[in-house]
Amino acid sequence: MVESQISLKSDDELFASLLDGNRKRIFGFILSLVPNLSDADDLLQETVLIMWRKFDQFEADKCFATWGVGIAYNKILQFRRSQSKLNLPISDEAFEKISEKADIINIPLNDTSDALEVCIKKLNSKDQALINLKYDHKEKIKDISDIVKRSADSLYKDFSRIHNMLRICIDRQLAK
Amino acid sequence: MAHGFNEKQFSQLVFASMEGMIGEQDKALLNQLLCEDEQAVELYLKLIRTYGLLNQRGTQDSSMLSESDGSMPTTTELMRQILEKNEQAAYILEHEEAERQEKIIQSQAEEKLEAYLMKQAKSSGKAIRYTDSKEQIKVKPRSYRMMVFAAAACLMFGLTLTFILQQASGPEVAILVGSTDAQWKGASLALSDKINVDEYELLSGLIEIKFDQGANVIFEGPAKFKIESANGAYLEQGRLVASVPPRAQGFTVNTPSAKMVDLGTEFGVYIDDIQTSHLVVFKGSVTIQPHASNEIHTVTSGEMKLVGLNSTIVEKDLGSHLYVRDLSKEPESVHRSVCFYDKKSQFHLLYKTNKFPASQLLSYEGRVDLVADVPKKDDQKNQYSMVFDDVKDCVVIAPRYDVDQDELSYGMWVKFTDLSSQTIFFMPSDLDELGGDELLTYFNVYISKDKNKQFNLHCDYQLEKSLHVDLKRRLSGPINLSKDQWVHLAVTIKNKDLQMYFDGQLIVESHNKDKGNSGVMGGLGEEIIIGNTINSFSTVEKKQTGFMLNDFAIYACHLTEQDVAELAKKKISDVQKD
Known part of the structure; x- marks a missing residue:
């Protein structure tokens, strides 16, 4: 009994240590495919729970992150299925292509997040105000349209333009 | 990118898909691009990452991104959350079971009560008012309890809300x-x-x-x-x-x-x-x-x-x-700032009078930095403007403006105090295009005097496409320039066409055949430098300057000939009044 407890503790420690070194990659993979932090966090928890439960099946000579990404992928597929009534914009085929690449171009989230803050500051005040309304104040585009007295269509264009500017700026920041 | 798509159009598709506003046709197109084009997949992942990070702003979740080690819960937290989840699941199961048992007991009690009422009704010979009696006995007390509970809950909620509001904002x-x-x-x-x-x-x-x-x-x-x-x-x-x-x-x-x-x-x-x-x-x-x-x-x-x-x-x-000491007096005097937005302009740099000392330029939202102590007093006319009469004089406008579209215009008032040599005065440098693969890398407006002592207004500009020079042009037109006289200059750009105006009159315009996706300048470009120029090594060149500048504006639109004429009509008196 004592021996078993010691062995369990050691497994837990090993799991925690492996997870510590790889959770960013797994989380980055999830967030690349599910761009909502709350959903991504839930999926990470569910993924890690399965990994923990199935840790005895993990083969020590395999890559822990790849194993985790595989489990995460299945969880994301389940999540997609549960959301399928919402008419998902990305087809399964396209999703597969995206997920293949998602793990390859995994960019550290904290770096990206820092870069995003730098880039937002570079936006002009009008664009900053739009970002502020939509993402800080969680206003819907229709409501923003009422506030700034502009059509929703032009706002959609503006937001996609701002997103693209930020994406380019983040790339540049990360390349520095 | 495949299908003749550029990044700007692709990002519109992605944003629409993220917002759940994508039409069936666009959805099919997006999926096709993602299936057939690796570059599109990469772009999609980056855009979706940006979208995801933006969506976390203003939420409690965003704190996760600022934690010391970065972007997500630590392993310890994760393990704790998992264990809590297990415990919660056990707790929920336990409570669900308790609730189920309670329902069974209640149902049994109701059945007993029902049977008793039936028996009583039969024995008294009265018509069975089963439903009413049941409701009277069973529902009414419940409703009453519910009302009391609801009232108490409302009161508690109100008190709690008041308390929370008071705690959050104070009296x-x-x-x-x-x-x-x-x-x-x-x-x-x-x-x-x-x-x-x-x-x-x-x-x-x-x-x-x-x-x-x-x-x-x-x-x-x-x-x-x-x-x-x-x-x-x-x-x-x-x-x-x-x-x-x-x-x-x-x-x-x-x-x-x-x-x-x-x-x-x-x-x-x-x-x-x-x-x-x-x-x-x-x-x-x-x-x-x-x-x-x-x-x-x-x-x-x-x-x-x-x-x-x-x-x-x-x-x-x-x-x-x-300091502004009275809001009710002279409302205009409160516009101490030298930069402001009006309906059309993206950026306005307007030096008014001695109410707006040079030092203020340094502290206005980081939009303008003075490299040298530029604004000076013109003693003869008691006017104040930005005066550029030293090689070091220049104003650097921080890259906060946004002209990420195919059209924009510049307008400004200048008064030349030195016509003896070539006067270079205005240069937005290293402007980055963000809407396609083209960028306007060089844009320099200046005045020169030719052999016949004729002054000419020039604009040199260069477009790069996929990092190669695509278009290099000089646009020049003659102007009648006099010393110490305020004149209005404007440069307007639409797609790749460029017009230059002097005192409201069109001087010269370019006609480029290769129209299309020009995307003039990006909002995240480098600074604009006024009053000096920089060479290709990004160092300030020592060119002689000698002019005053006022009401420099960047417009995020293509000013028409009539617009420019209207601007030029205002003359400097409108922006120079004390």
């Missing part, structure tokens, strides 16, 4: 009595709004607050401040002027470096970029005490003292003209 201690062009960050205040003890951030404009104890305070944006009590405020950034009647004597302004207590007076406080507190007393006297010292100094009418974070106190000349 009301002041009222907003004046507002001019006020732009707020976060909570905004409107005229007559009661003001709670709380923190506020005024991005621009002016507001006037009347404190409950009687002090009147004008805050000028950009300012961060906290209303601390009915007779005090904390000024973290920005400028205020306090007018304190005798009954409010003791009105206190705390700043990052000092505490200022009014002794019945009118005074101004300004916190600069390095958090030095500037105190100017207009009337009466004020005590000032650095936080890190026990020394208390009294500042009297006409004096100004500066207190640094290290508690050093410096005496300076009065800068009373920098």
